[in-house]
Amino acid sequence: MTKILIDYWNNVPVYRQLLPLGTRRCGARLTTGRPIFAVFHDTGNIDSTAQNNVDYYTRTYNIPWERTSSAHIFVDDVEAIVCIPIDEKAWHVMYNTVTDNLWYGIDANDGAFGLEACYFSDRQRSLKSLDNACRVMAALCQSWGINHWNQMPGHQEIQSDKRDPGNLLAACGYAREDMARIDQLVARYM
Template sequence: MLYYASTDNLWYGDDTNDIAVGVEACYFSDKERSRKSFDNACKIAVFICKEYGINPRNQMPGHYQIQADKIVPKSVLEACGYSKDMSVVDKYVLKYLDGVAKESKPKESKPAPKPTSKATQKSPVKKQPKTAKRIKPWSEKAHYSGKIKYNASLRERSGDSFNNYSFGHEKGILGKGETVYIFEEIQDEQGNIWCRMYTPANKSWVHKHTIAVSK
């Protein structure tokens, strides 16, 4: 996964490159072959859940649920003849997770009934755009120091206000074990907290998740 995947970060509350894993499933024109692929993908998901302590009930979203331009796993579910909903995946994964998987298959999808009357269309609710915000103000004395937990992306901030701050440009890598001193913290619109190092003239920022705070 990529750093700075904003929608994914919102779902997981952190940088998905560090804390998330995805499972892919192939699908085919042959329904039974697609079902075998789907079944194998569910078993892989079960292994990952057990290995990393993931709760599939609330920590296993479909890609379409966190990214508007994606439809998976709806495509493989459709190829299997199943209902195009994550609940089908959840049921299979939970069965295998509980060790009581059966050969029974999910109910196949049925055409939705045609509406008998026009539904009242509600106006979309306008949401206020999210902006960045300062967590810790600039200080001449470091707020704290720490060591980099693993090779971390060193970022440069762009933009001139909290409405358009971005930390997407990588300018280098900080090696594992390097000591850093943090003088300011800003949370971007996706919820990531970025930490400024050294002085105001230095535009180097690092993700807070990568720092093991010492003091």
């Protein structure tokens, strides 16, 4: 699908390049109709850009269900790309995770959007990617009425076997568990 500039969110250029329908993007609306919380992720693969990730997801849009994962939006040090509409389901948190259900009463895939931030071996690029991701997250939280202080967990906070966005935080020189740093940056751009 063609990449189209849709807007600037807090000075970050945001493009739309939707994935084809398949296992990564099923086209089903969120069970809640609209996101009621957000999950902050990092890509888990150092030195890949938002475009690299969207291109990979596009090439592998219909992989077997048991290996499927996806996200709504990828952000790097230059741009953000929406690849699944924010009010559609994406597969960004395992269904057998219980914390999202305890905290929000629903599985993240059914009631939340997932933002994936890129990180780099170059600390300055990682810092810019973190800043851009927080700018985009602030715009999305504001648009959907999501309170980033208590409705925007990091993936590692709701799924114990995950280490993101700790990878991004570490690449920036911060503690892996320092979600307060992300909360404060998002608050700055709200």
